[in-house]
Amino acid sequence: MTANTSLPLDVETMRASAYRLLVPDAAVPSVEELHTLMLMLRGHLALIIPEVGRAASARRGDDTLIRADARMAISETCRKLRIKPSPGLSSHLAYARRLSRSLNALCDHYENLRGA
Numbered sequence: 399m400t401a402n403t404s405l406p407l408d409v410e411t412m413r414a415s416a417y418r419l420l421v422p423d424a425a426v427p428s429v430e431e432l433h434t435l436m437l438m439l440r441g442h443l444a445l446i447i448p449e450v451g452r453a454a455s456a457r458r459g460d461d462t463l464i465r466a467d468a469r470m471a472i473s474e475t476c477r478k479l480r481i482k483p484s485p486g487l488s489s490h491l492a493y494a495r496r497l498s499r500s501l502n503a504l505c506d507h508y509e510n511l512r513g514a
Contacts (some may be wrong), residue, residue: 407449409505412442416498416505419491432490439497443479446504447472453511468507475500 415438418424427435454468478500483493 407446407508409508412446412501413505415439415442416501419495419498420502426487426491429487429490432487432494436490436494436497439494439501440479442501443475443497443504446501446508447475450504450508450511453508457511464510468511471500471503471507475504 415435418435419427450468451472454465454472457465478496481493483489
């Protein structure tokens, strides 16, 4: 008997976290709020990256471009996660926005690969 290693993902919550910094009139969070949000974004990314990878691997057929695009998004997100933002609120805010865009893109790939 094999264990199911997939986790149920709350994509709506992940998107809500990402959109918090991406909406046009988003208020600039305090330093503490931004720190908490970055931790949350990193946590969401830690959950969704392996799930998108599994979903891409499970797809077969003529959709190699879809799988390749998802894998590239994973690679790009992992690269962003290895970067440390420069000191200062504006630098941390820009970094959090980059993570937000990556999370949103991975949510799109997850739903696309799973046929949502």
